[in-house]
Amino acid sequence: MPTAAGVEARLPIRSDMDLVWxxxxxxxxxxxxxxxxxxxxxxxxxxxxxARNTLVHGGGGLxxxxxxxxxxxxxxxxxxxxxxPGIPDLDRALSDGYTSGGGLGMGLGGARRLVHxxxxxxxxxSGTTVRVTSWVTRPPRQREDV
Amino acid sequence: xxxxxxxxxxxxxxVLRLGDVLLVTLQGDLYDSTAHQLQQDLSETIARNxxxxxxxxxxxxxxxxxxxxxxxxETAAQTELLAAxxxxxxxxxxxxxxxxxxxxxxxxxxxxxxxxAAMELLAQPIVTSRSGGMREESP
Amino acid sequence: xxxxxxxxxxxxxxxxxxxxxRRRREQIAQRWADEPLFRxxxxxxxDEAVEAGKAVVDALAQVADAQRVEDPDAAxxxxxxxxxxxxxxxxxxxxxxxxxxxxxxxxxxxxxENLLVADLDQASPEGLRECSTTxxxxxxxxxxxxxxxxxxxVQALTDRQRLQLLEVATPVIKLWDGIVxxxxxxxxxxxxxxxxxxxxxxxxxxxHARFAILDITGVPTVDSLVAQHLMKTVAAARLMGxxxxxxxxxxxxxxxxxxxxxxxxTVKTRASLAxxxxxxLHELGTNIVHTAPDGAGRR
Numbered sequence: 001m002p003t004a005a006g007v008e009a010r011l012p013i014r015s016d017m018d019l020v021w022x023x024x025x026x027x028x029x030x031x032x033x034x035x036x037x038x039x040x041x042x043x044x045x046x047x048x049x050x051a052r053n054t055l056v057h058g059g060g061g062l063x064x065x066x067x068x069x070x071x072x073x074x075x076x077x078x079x080x081x082x083x084x085p086g087i088p089d090l091d092r093a094l095s096d097g098y099t100s101g102g103g104l105g106m107g108l109g110g111a112r113r114l115v116h117x118x119x120x121x122x123x124x125x126s127g128t129t130v131r132v133t134s135w136v137t138r139p140p141r142q143r144e145d146v
Numbered sequence: 147x148x149x150x151x152x153x154x155x156x157x158x159x160x161v162l163r164l165g166d167v168l169l170v171t172l173q174g175d176l177y178d179s180t181a182h183q184l185q186q187d188l189s190e191t192i193a194r195n196x197x198x199x200x201x202x203x204x205x206x207x208x209x210x211x212x213x214x215x216x217x218x219x220e221t222a223a224q225t226e227l228l229a230a231x232x233x234x235x236x237x238x239x240x241x242x243x244x245x246x247x248x249x250x251x252x253x254x255x256x257x258x259x260x261x262x263a264a265m266e267l268l269a270q271p272i273v274t275s276r277s278g279g280m281r282e283e284s285p
Numbered sequence: 286x287x288x289x290x291x292x293x294x295x296x297x298x299x300x301x302x303x304x305x306x307r308r309r310r311e312q313i314a315q316r317w318a319d320e321p322l323f324r325x326x327x328x329x330x331x332d333e334a335v336e337a338g339k340a341v342v343d344a345l346a347q348v349a350d351a352q353r354v355e356d357p358d359a360a361x362x363x364x365x366x367x368x369x370x371x372x373x374x375x376x377x378x379x380x381x382x383x384x385x386x387x388x389x390x391x392x393x394x395x396x397x398e399n400l401l402v403a404d405l406d407q408a409s410p411e412g413l414r415e416c417s418t419t420x421x422x423x424x425x426x427x428x429x430x431x432x433x434x435x436x437x438x439v440q441a442l443t444d445r446q447r448l449q450l451l452e453v454a455t456p457v458i459k460l461w462d463g464i465v466x467x468x469x470x471x472x473x474x475x476x477x478x479x480x481x482x483x484x485x486x487x488x489x490x491x492x493h494a495r496f497a498i499l500d501i502t503g504v505p506t507v508d509s510l511v512a513q514h515l516m517k518t519v520a521a522a523r524l525m526g527x528x529x530x531x532x533x534x535x536x537x538x539x540x541x542x543x544x545x546x547x548x549x550x551t552v553k554t555r556a557s558l559a560x561x562x563x564x565x566l567h568e569l570g571t572n573i574v575h576t577a578p579d580g581a582g583r584r
Binding site: 234235237238239243245246247251257260 | 483487489522523524
């Protein structure tokens, strides 16, 4: 079973079956770190969106989960990376309603609203990495977008 | 912590027929292919059997992402074309909050608290003027 | 150890430091008055800062006298504890981090040390070193006391806020079979809106409520953020198969909503909780018949 108990993990994303493992691992890791039910659900959903992006747009890749801490707060960081074609227009990809892979266009922009910190690195032609982090005891929200 | 987080469901989702209504119970985590398969199976069953309503019970589903959300919305729209109504029942609060945060409010979707409430809703005559529909607000 | 006596008829280094502090009370306080920690806190007059400095020097001397230079709980500190807390709090309010306050406290040591070195120029290197070490330890303890006090102040504030949060906890009231209501009182910030949403939606499941009423009579203002939260709650309730009605929209708030151009869109609103209840009952198929006070209007 690719999801060993624990928070740290590297999971391949190559098929829709891997998406299930990604979701299960994130759920289990978030529960272990003490996330509440709603926050767990948000994280798992964000992970599902991002993993599907990795699969559909990046042609497959990897999710790395890690336990991070800051000022006494526990967090779960998830990094999704692929070596696909990259995202040519990031701003557009992050705006709602934009889609290139046949969804409702909620992928990237939607996932961003479900986590506390969100970072994308994309090099056209060589791949994309999306890093998201959520905290168990929220730091004061710096997000001004609603 | 995740008691209901059962093994992934592969292949077919059982579809139960109760009179004119089809009852579909989704549970645990679904493969994308399973959800697609369900969408297809449902249309065929409706077309074959002259069903008037479909109830999709998702009380056992712990996450609905934009993919599954889209499958639900499409299934509903599809059954509508085949003159049947679809009600999605039992969505958990955490799932509903997450979907809204995600930006997916699925405005056209009929919903009910439980399968019983969904059955009752389907037993009511079809409301043509949308304003009268209880949980059928237009977007 | 005869060389210790070289500096004169000295007692222990601790008593030497105590005597030095008493002797140089005025000078130390004068020098401290120019340090940021005193200068920026006691802004009314320099004398005020000097007086505060003297109080701290006295406390240090008393602690040294009691031979408890390493003990933050020494009785001598109690006289200045409150003053130190006020100073720390004032610096925090000015925007300094705990680390910055700590380094301002550390900056109090060098002026004293310089005086000590000048004072004991007759003493042996050993004697001087011992006194200097004692002073360093004592100043370190002072820093500890000040930081402790500042931290307990923060703790007290947190406790107060937690209590306030509990006071504004969100009660869900069952009004009828299938109808629950949440009266919202006070300001709705992001975190609280989240709690309200979760509480209400959980109640919807537990009570099998087809209707949920959010009464905002007690909410002072509705801005676009609050409106957004209301709409999210309504949308989430709808996904679950319940209808959410917002009631208690006072004329002033209605005006603000229109003024800000906020679109409450699909949100069902009613002026009062009673109107909302009436609407829900009607939708549930229950009719309320008004009875005139004398009973004449009864049907």
